[in-house]
Amino acid sequence: MLVKIHDEFIDKLDFVKRDGLIPVVVQDIKTKDILMLAYANRIAIENTVKTGNAWFWSVSRNKLWMKGEESGNIQEVKDILVDCDHDSLIYLVDSNNPACHTGNRTCFHNRLYPD
């Protein structure tokens, strides 16, 4: 679906507000479960658009990374949504792979108020 780069749209994103990074929510396009939250810079978003796989900027490791580059749990991005302020994104992904390094389907597997 992501067949060409819409540079003018990426140009509108607000990279200034948070030192070049934009938070990205990864959501399962089928179940609508939220799988993870990570950060992307412009190059990560461009790589996502070019390759169709989810790319991010790792703040802890200070490097670009493709989700699944080590684990194999690649996330195929079917669409990208942007919010009204152009400062956060949703990657809509089609994947049954675990998103969490713990092996869980989602990183959000804990409730603040466990029963």
Next chain:
Amino acid sequence: MLVKIHDEFIDKLDFVKRDGLIPVVVQDIKTKDILMLAYANRIAIENTVKTGNAWFWSVSRNKLWMKGEESGNIQEVKDILVDCDHDSLIYLVDSNNPACHTGNRTCFHNRLYPD
């Protein structure tokens, strides 16, 4: 549902990583639509827990704010999910109110790749 404060759980949250703030994804508990992304500090999360309404820290206005305090579009928080790194949250809300200042149901009403 949020009847008592689990201080020990809030204590585990990583407020150091991003200068006291944690990104919060607001998700409709029924439709699972993502409505908005904002930031919360410890007091905002405590207020959310105490009142059952969604509170945040406004980075642009540099103040605490309850969602809907001006618009009336309050978001009732039914549950809070935390991710594996304890550095991002999901507020699961039960509300049919528009979340976006534009009047849209969700702030994420634009696609990076409009058809």
